[in-house]
Amino acid sequence: MVNSLRRSLVVGLPAAIALRPFAAAAQAPLRIEITEGVIEPMPFAAPGFVPDSAEAADLAARITQVVIDDLTGTGLFREIPSNAHIGRITNFDAPVQFADWKAINAQALITGAAGQRGDRVSVRFRLWDVFAQTQLGEGLQFEGTAQAWRRMGHKVADAVYSRLTGEGGYFDSRVAYIAASGPKSARRKQIAVMDYDGANPVMLTDGNALVLTPRISRSASQILYTSYEQGAPRVLMIEAGGGRRQVLDDAQGMTFAPRFSPDGSRAVYSASTGTGSDIFVVDLASRRRAQLTQTASIDTAPAFSNDGGQIVFESDRAGTQQLYVMSAGGGEARRISFGEGRYATPVWSPRGDMIAFTKIVGGRFHIGVMRTDGSNEKLLTASYIDEGPTWAPNGRVLMFFRETPGDTGGPQIYSVDITGRNLRKVPTAGFASDPSWSGLLG
Amino acid sequence: MQRCWNVPAGLRDAQELRVVLAAELAADGAVISGSIRLIEPVPAPDSRFQQAYEAGRRALLRCSPYSELPRDKFAQWRNIEVVFNPEGMVSW
Numbered sequence: 001m002v003n004s005l006r007r008s009l010v011v012g013l014p015a016a017i018a019l020r021p022f023a024a025a026a027q028a029p030l031r032i033e034i035t036e037g038v039i040e041p042m043p044f045a046a047p048g049f050v051p052d053s054a055e056a057a058d059l060a061a062r063i064t065q066v067v068i069d070d071l072t073g074t075g076l077f078r079e080i081p082s083n084a085h086i087g088r089i090t091n092f093d094a095p096v097q098f099a100d101w102k103a104i105n106a107q108a109l110i111t112g113a114a115g116q117r118g119d120r121v122s123v124r125f126r127l128w129d130v131f132a133q134t135q136l137g138e139g140l141q142f143e144g145t146a147q148a149w150r151r152m153g154h155k156v157a158d159a160v161y162s163r164l165t166g167e168g169g170y171f172d173s174r175v176a177y178i179a180a181s182g183p184k185s186a187r188r189k190q191i192a193v194m195d196y197d198g199a200n201p202v203m204l205t206d207g208n209a210l211v212l213t214p215r216i217s218r219s220a221s222q223i224l225y226t227s228y229e230q231g232a233p234r235v236l237m238i239e240a241g242g243g244r245r246q247v248l249d250d251a252q253g254m255t256f257a258p259r260f261s262p263d264g265s266r267a268v269y270s271a272s273t274g275t276g277s278d279i280f281v282v283d284l285a286s287r288r289r290a291q292l293t294q295t296a297s298i299d300t301a302p303a304f305s306n307d308g309g310q311i312v313f314e315s316d317r318a319g320t321q322q323l324y325v326m327s328a329g330g331g332e333a334r335r336i337s338f339g340e341g342r343y344a345t346p347v348w349s350p351r352g353d354m355i356a357f358t359k360i361v362g363g364r365f366h367i368g369v370m371r372t373d374g375s376n377e378k379l380l381t382a383s384y385i386d387e388g389p390t391w392a393p394n395g396r397v398l399m400f401f402r403e404t405p406g407d408t409g410g411p412q413i414y415s416v417d418i419t420g421r422n423l424r425k426v427p428t429a430g431f432a433s434d435p436s437w438s439g440l441l442g
Numbered sequence: 443m444q445r446c447w448n449v450p451a452g453l454r455d456a457q458e459l460r461v462v463l464a465a466e467l468a469a470d471g472a473v474i475s476g477s478i479r480l481i482e483p484v485p486a487p488d489s490r491f492q493q494a495y496e497a498g499r500r501a502l503l504r505c506s507p508y509s510e511l512p513r514d515k516f517a518q519w520r521n522i523e524v525v526f527n528p529e530g531m532v533s534w
Contacts, residue, residue, distance in 0.1 A: 029521040029522055030523070031522070031525065032525065033524075034501075037444050037447030037448060037526075037531065038444070038449065039448070040448060131500050132503060164493065165450070
């Protein structure tokens with residue numbers, strides 16, 4: 001009886017009734033299969049967080065806006081603006097009038113409160129399923145310094161995103177990058193670090209020497225980069241808060257393309273050796289160094305797997321630039337890219353399921369993703385130059401940089417999700433390239 | 443009901459998240475909110491199925507009441523099981 005209705009037809013309830021043959025077993029539940037729906041951003045309302053005091057009113061409004069911007073920026077949620085709201089939240093602990101939010105078709109409702117005492121700010125919030133008239137998850141409270149007020153908003157948005165998508169969040173994070181200024185012929189480049197959304201940028205170098213490829217540690221505390229300040233390229237390490245810089249490896253002549261291991265205890269990089277370059281690893285505490293590849297080819301752009309056990313890198317050992325994976329202890333490498341064109345700058349997803357890369361084919365640049373065995377390759381972007389992907393902490397979103405041609409052209413940082421949707425420019429004051437995304441700050 | 447089902451496309455491997463919800467309807471065609479429950483897969487293999495369940499629950503409730511249902515056949519549609527199958531809808 002039930003099975004007679006289990007066909008792959010798309011049916012609404014009344015249609016299912018019509019299709020149903022004879023009601024012999026009246027108690028058997030009617031089974032309906034829905035195979036089509038809509039894919040659209042989920043509408044949510046985030047009425048202004050309630051300030052604990054009159055002084056906190058501005059803070060509460062600003063934090064609310066960060067939460068809204070984070071969620072809408074994912075492309076997965078759509079804010080119902082406050083001028084469309086019927087209900088108002090003036091007391092964080094008063095019962096929610098769901099009918100007011102149902103009427104404007106808000107599917108999720110975020111209520112919150114914010115307070116400030118001296119240098120400390122606190123924010124608490126609850127997430128509601130409007131149609132089920134129920135709270136989703138526990139309410140949470142975050143505290144921090146007044147200076148870090150944006151982080152409070154990011155933490156709320158991370159918790160909401162996580163509860164609604166089942167994935168970890170990525171908003172409370174930092175991105176190292178190259179800030180570029182001046183004409184194309186004499187570009188001034190500085191190592192910089194900013195919040196994931198472009199806020200709070202800080203310059204870490206003065207721009208007097210050419211710098212390349214900053215790579216931030218997962219904890220966002222340190223940055224590795226390549227500097228030409230002594231003439232030849234050298235990998236340096238700098239504290240993300242500024243200050244002390246150190247050379248990673250004094251023994252080699254030219255070193256470049258560094259990256260941290262996921263736990264921040266080791267770094268991989270390339271060093272030029274004779275005709276080509278090889279891959280090295282260094283333990284950051286002991287400074288013990290090991291050479292991982294030994295070929296006449298150019299082996300470079302190494303990156304650790306999410307568990308630190310493997311390394312993906314690019315090599316031209318088979319004639320063209322392709323991607324290879326080897327154990328983090330070295331040894332035999334297996335080629336994983338076999339498509340047309342050249343592959344560069346591979347990065348392993350923090351979730352371990354994919355590798356993102358730059359692909360150059362037919363004179364165009366692409367950002368792509370593949371499974372870690374090289375299968376299921378998918379190109380997400382295409383342009384004159386798209387380069388240097390970096391993963392969001394949750395492995396759902398990538399940043400990269402896109403360069404525009406011509407004398408006035410230059411690089412800008414973009415983000416895109418791993419389905420290829422939601423391409424967005426990350427706001428920076430000037431040209432910006434080489435993004436490197438930290439983990440969640442926690 | 444498909445117009446009310448916002449497929450949770452942001453979820454990892456969303457096309458795999460087939461869920462079956464059971465619900466009871468009142469005689470006016472309204473879904474009784476508290477009656478909605480996940481019946482497949484049980485137990486949910488991971489947290490994504492919770493989000494898929496919640497998306498299905500929202501779909502049932504947003505399109506409620508189903509006032510076009512024939513009253514004289516209430517016994518037939520009083521208890522429903524709805525399969526939300528996103529297999530053909532989302533690519534990873």
